[in-house]
Amino acid sequence: MERSLRHVRIDVFTIFPDLVKGPLEHSLLGKAIGAGLLDVRVHDLRDWTDDPHRTVDDAPFGGGPGMVMKPDVWFRGVESLDPDRGRVLLLSPAGRRLDQALVRVLAGEPHLTLLCGRYEGVDERVVEGLPAEEVSIGEYVVAGGELPALVVIEAVTRLVPGVIGREESHEQDSFSEPGLLDHPQYTRPREFRGMKVPEVLLSGDHAEIERWRRAAAEAKTRRNRPGPGPQ
Ligand code: JEW
Numbered sequence: 001m002e003r004s005l006r007h008v009r010i011d012v013f014t015i016f017p018d019l020v021k022g023p024l025e026h027s028l029l030g031k032a033i034g035a036g037l038l039d040v041r042v043h044d045l046r047d048w049t050d051d052p053h054r055t056v057d058d059a060p061f062g063g064g065p066g067m068v069m070k071p072d073v074w075f076r077g078v079e080s081l082d083p084d085r086g087r088v089l090l091l092s093p094a095g096r097r098l099d100q101a102l103v104r105v106l107a108g109e110p111h112l113t114l115l116c117g118r119y120e121g122v123d124e125r126v127v128e129g130l131p132a133e134e135v136s137i138g139e140y141v142v143a144g145g146e147l148p149a150l151v152v153i154e155a156v157t158r159l160v161p162g163v164i165g166r167e168e169s170h171e172q173d174s175f176s177e178p179g180l181l182d183h184p185q186y187t188r189p190r191e192f193r194g195m196k197v198p199e200v201l202l203s204g205d206h207a208e209i210e211r212w213r214r215a216a217a218e219a220k221t222r223r224n225r226p227g228p229g230p231q
Pocket of ligand 1: 093116119120136138141142143145
């Protein structure tokens with residue numbers, strides 16, 4: 001049977017292109033690229049510098065610690081793409097929080113451009129003028145935008161039709177009940193270091209298994225996500 005020809009193109013701008021390329025060779029991302037469903041192009045931001053030292057950063061106006069990434073290299077890099085650059089996303093700790101609803105929207109786009117900053121971040125005129133939408137992967141500190149960009153790429157790629165086969169497609173339902181975490185999973189052996197698989201899972205009574213899984217999912221949710229509802 002003929003498969004859909006749809007694929008997602010993602011351009012990535014970074015000063016650490018090898019850091020981004022490595023994970024693209026493995027597992028789900030490697031297979032999606034091999035199958036022609038995902039086309040990732042990683043660009044070295046320093047290719048758009050204009051000095052012998054290939055400088056991408058400078059001291060912040062107004063003073064303060066650390067360095068800020070100069071705007072010009074981002075503009076020249078992104079403008080080197082044909083006029084179609086799709087949605088331009090700047091990974092940023094100050095961005096809109098990535099969640100599965102945003103991932104679904106992004107997976108529906110034919111083309112994304114991801115900008116990975118370092119240091120104290122990127123000159124605000126990149127956000128304002130390019131323009132770029134700021135996206136954060138969560139409320140914790142990392143060293144730059146490269147790992148966050150890979151999180152976006154993997155989360156989006158899973159939702160590109162054809163990447164996840166029929167077999168695994170129920171995983172798509174993982175967040176189908178908002179706020180309810182998945183039930184615990186067990187496989188062989190039936191006993192490991194004195195820890196037994198719950199008897200009900202061996203019973204073959206599927207209605208009873210469903211009830212147990214529901215209760216276990218709710219118990220896990222109360223334990224791992226205390227407090228009021230989703231978020
Ligand atoms: C992200 C791009 C570029 C973090 C999350 N963290 C942090 C942080 C940084 C600099 C100044 C202040 C806070 C490090 N950093 C980035 C962090 C994206 C950059 C520099 C990022 N999503 N995206 N949670």
